[in-house]
Amino acid sequence: MAALLLGFTVSASAADTPLDRIIAIVNDDIVLQSELNDREAMIKSRLSAQGRTLPDEQTLQSQVLDRLILDNIQLQIGDERGIRISDSELNASMERIAASSNLTLEQFREALIAEGQDYAQARQQIRNEMLIQRIQQRIVNSRINVSQQEIDNYLNSQQGEQLSAETYNLSQILIAVPLQATPQMIQAAQQQAEKITSELQNGANFAETAVARSKGPNALKGGEIGWRKLNEMPEELAAVVKKLSPGEFSAPLRSPSGFHILKVNDKKGGSVQLIDQVKVKHILLSPNEIRSPAQTRREIESIYQKLQQGVPFEELAKQHSDDAGSGSLGGDLGWAQAGQMVPEFEEVMFNTQPGKISAPFESRFGWHILKVEDRRQQDMGEEMKTNQARATIRQRKFNEELQNWLREIRSQAYIEIK
Secondary structure (H helix, E strand, O other), X not given: OXXXXXXXOOOOOHHHOOOOOEEXXXXXXXXXXXXXXXXXXXXXXXXXXXXXXXXXXXXXXXXXXXXXXXXXXXXXXXXXXXXXXXXXXXXXXXXXXXXXXXXOHHHHHHHHHHOOOOHHHHHHHHHHHHXXXXXXXXXXXXXXXXXXXXXXXXXXXXXXXXXXXXXXXXXXXXXXXXXXOOHHHHHHHHHHHHHHHHHHHXXXXXXXXXXXXXXXXXXXXXXXXXXXXXXXXXXXXXXXXXXXXXXXXXXXXXXXXXXXXXXXXXXXOOOOOEEEEEEEEEEEEOXXXXXXXXXXXXXXXXXXXXXXXXXXXXXXXXXXXXXXXXXXXXXXXXXXXXXXXXXXXXXXXXXXXXXXXXXXXEEOOEEEEEEEEEEEEEEXXXXXXXXXXXXXXXXXXXXXXXHHHHHHHHHHOOEEEO
16 A cells, blocks of 8 residues: 555565665765666556556566666766755655655555555655655746846737636656757658557557656656646647647647647646735744854744744844845735745644744745734735746746756767677
8 A cells, every 4th residue: 555655566675686786876876786676667567557568678678777867867967966854854855755655654664664665765766756756846947037028929829818728737758869860760750650649549558658668757657747737838849738638649740849649638627716825924043154053943933932932933033044035024025826925834834824924834935934924815916927837938938848858968978789
């Protein structure tokens, strides 16, 4: 049960492998045979649990090794830039996984061990997945700029007038094309995409084909992309997707990344017009060269005790908060909504009742105390439309730029397959 919660099975530890060996050198790091075996066992277990047919052993190993190498490159970049996942963030994520099956974190740990799984290995894998997501968000977003002119153009477009348009659950098969592809390479990729389309039309399973043949980042998940609005896709892809019904897939579509075959798994309307907002204040203490993490925690707990004794929140925020912008305003952050703050902050914000003060909690920025003043549902106004337009443009650019960045870092890395 615990393995199904995680969506994978962690194989027995590398100690069970009689002889380990290096199978790839990636810059200054290595990929071991035991890592490939562990990841391959994870993928096999997940696909079997989903009732999907496994590709042949050679194809699966190639797909898994490609993913291990790319993950390794990204983790090295994150380490160089000091990007971290704290133990508290990791524990919170694992608690959410455990809670999805009504287990505490300790019960979840015991369930994993009872199934013969390596709990430490599971923690590390989840930490790595969280790290890679954070690395991608920070680096790729830093490469993206959204101008006011782009926002204005979007709001004046037909897409901008349909901010509550339908949302599509998509999967894809990507036949990648290298950055410096020759005409012959492009033609070969197109022929391969057309061959796959023919196989799908003759009854081949889309998800199994994606696992075996796709070079997209979600290939090992059956090509699942998730929910997307049309305005979050490149226009040439959106024009095709909107004509597809659930269960249908497209002919090969050309993009700078290669040839895409898109499948619509489901779609739903986006008619919600009211947004839940919370009026919130906070006090932030961040560790620094003078104040250690332990001292930071003791200090935030001392501030919390003062709040319990009746010292005004605004007074303590002005005196102690490391958030200079809100601190000078007594900690006032105004009206906040989902998607604006880090997950740890939003979880506490939405679970704290108006007029109440939260206990101290940690995010990647440091230790916070929140004061929730009010809640409301706000109609989508001009400001909301602008913010949503900016977010939509950024998301569309992010999806495109992520593929560019992944190809760049792989082409720049030193990789030697043993």
